Amino acid sequence: MAEAPHKYLHAFIAEATEQLEQLASELVRIEQEAPGGSLWDSIFRRVHSVKGSAATIGLSAIVDIAHAAETLIGKLKARNAKPERTHVDLLLQATDGLVQEVQHASGTAQAPREGEKAPAAIAARLSTASAALPDSFPLAAVPKAAQKVVADPSLPRLDVSFALSKACQAPGARSLIVQRKLKALGTLLEIDPQPTALMQKKGGARVTALLATARPIDEVRAAFDGIPEVEEVEVRLSPPPTASRPPQPEAQPGGAVRTVTDAPMPDDGRTDATVRVRAQALDQLLDQAAEVLLGIARLREAARKLPENASGVFEAEIDRLRRNARDLHGRVMNARMTPFSSLTERLPRAVRDLAHRLGKEVELEVQGGEVELDRTVIEALADPLTHLVRNAVDHGLETSAQRISMGKSLRGLLVLSARRERDKVLVEVSDDGAGFDGERLRQRAIEMGTLAPGKVGEITEQQSYELAFLPGLSTREEATDLSGRGVGLDAVKAAVEGLGGKIALRSAPGKGSRFTLELPLSVSMANLLLVQVGGELYGLPMSRIVATTEYDLSARGGEGFEARSLAVMGQLVRAYSLAKLFGLPSLAPPGPRPFAVLEVDGITFALSVDRLVGQEEAVLKPLFPPIDRIKGLAGTTVLGNGRPLLVLDPRGLHELAEASQRMRGAA
């Protein structure tokens, strides 16, 4: 053990952890890869890279394992045959051993590394396996990245850079148009990022390109005039290449350290440089940005008490400050965006191990790995997603023998996908297994007393599947230790809803099932309408407010009012009393009473309140136990005056209102 930690130990650990995660997921795929394919190159490169860095720092145990693994990989690759499962198992063990050593170096693992898990023992097993294989030709040098476009060296090189406007809704398509334009002007040697890498991203990205052309700079610049949504175009002569540019490190975010792109760059013309930032530092930044916003809100509050002639100036300045702070908050939020792939990287290994233990063949397909979500969402999703995947392998997918007898393909298919839809991300976990057993679920629900036997006829087959989300309802008599004990689909549902999301299940007997998780892109700022009920303030998300109105109910039955219809903008909508929904006294004087008109899932409804207080922007914080159990609450926040505020969830309120309607109807 080194006495003083190496200056870059932290960076090494972050990088090696990423490399090893990737390595594990590639090893899982190698059994399906054609012999000698490019995946072997990547696997070799990762082990090689970890070995090199570890040697620099002096972590000899890592070097020993990596070296032995590298030799085995080299021989397997040269063999030009599919690897045997034992070899892949061995390499996965080596990866585990490397992870363990990296954790040891970081001080996060103190467990003794003895017996078969000792580095020397792992290296010895790898060497034995290598020795049993015939000698190979020395491995070719680590292959270079994608082939470079070549151009007449005598042509001038132009550095071109531009930004896509923030409003740009299809940055991939937009930058493809620019790419086509540049190609028409000369030989496009580089463009970074590639248009496809910008797909489904937000606008605002900067793109740089290197163009070899005989055309004058002005003509190249003028070519941008006919392209919408492109800003800050810069075209300048590129300095002659003295040495080849260093390759850009591949951004492979994941784990505790992520790569931040999009940051304002120094004026060296390269705008795609990245810098590693500890995730914790970003969290702190976000907290501080939120604090600044809170401070500004308090200032604004205070400025209102200033004499008339002074307050104007203050408020204008505070507004400017607030815009800046909001922008800052938004940027930090963006920097926290993490790709979906960071969640799925570990899954191929888990699926492979679990499937083998159960004697099943499972093919895992991940789609939309590049779709980005806020880190909070990603982190909260890790367990639910793992649970759904394990559940599918354990309960959903059949054994190969069962599948063949049913005329299905030998290998079960498990698909994990993420895609962006407006301000939501849809994550789906689907399998082509046996599907849920509606009858079993109904039986269990009856046994547990959550479903009245008389109601069985009233629920559809699809609704029966949704029973699986009820607490404690598992169709298995006992939970297998594989798919986790104590974590049920009810916990998955709770986790998704805790993020402000929704979960749905579709299933077809014998064909498979699909879970759809609808998640918010980020946990962001909420613009709130403040309302007063029973002497307390509550916040309603402005995004759901369609209108506010006043109505005199005393003329129509007044106090006893529970629910009725109101005419709002020519439309008849249901109206409910917020006070009644929460069992609070209404302190409003008789006479006209204010209503907030909301829309949820296409349904418009009105809520009566005692008073409309105003609007405020706030950072929404998640609910904490025990108030997270109360239906109709979305979160908490702190107002400019320092008072805590409960933020209401319009969807929950509507459900609550409907339920109380039904109860009244039944009574």
Add this chain to the structure above:
Amino acid sequence: MPQRRVLIVDDALFMRNTLRDIFAGAGFSVAGEADDGVQAVNLFRDLKPDLVTMDIVMPYKSGIDATREIVQLDPNAVVIMCSALGQESLVMEAIEAGATDFIVKPFRGEDVLAVVKKVLGE
């Protein structure tokens, strides 16, 4: 400047009407309207418009295939794809097929006109 002539292609009447209003209000002449890709190519051949707005997902022939054929008829044809949010890969396919530019639904009149004026160099 002579009045610019536009061909509007969309299978939804609502979208055609919306686009018609936008263009008519900005001094364009709506030369024709098509509600599928086959009709679009035929009308383009007959009308030789200065500009085509092209929906992507349409019956009989997609906007992408129609664009490819139109660009073959006239390499200088100005075809602007009208896509819904989340169809970026289709838009990119259309650009590869020769589309000049694109607008993303839902759009406002000024968004459409800004793109059109930009690509027509006005």
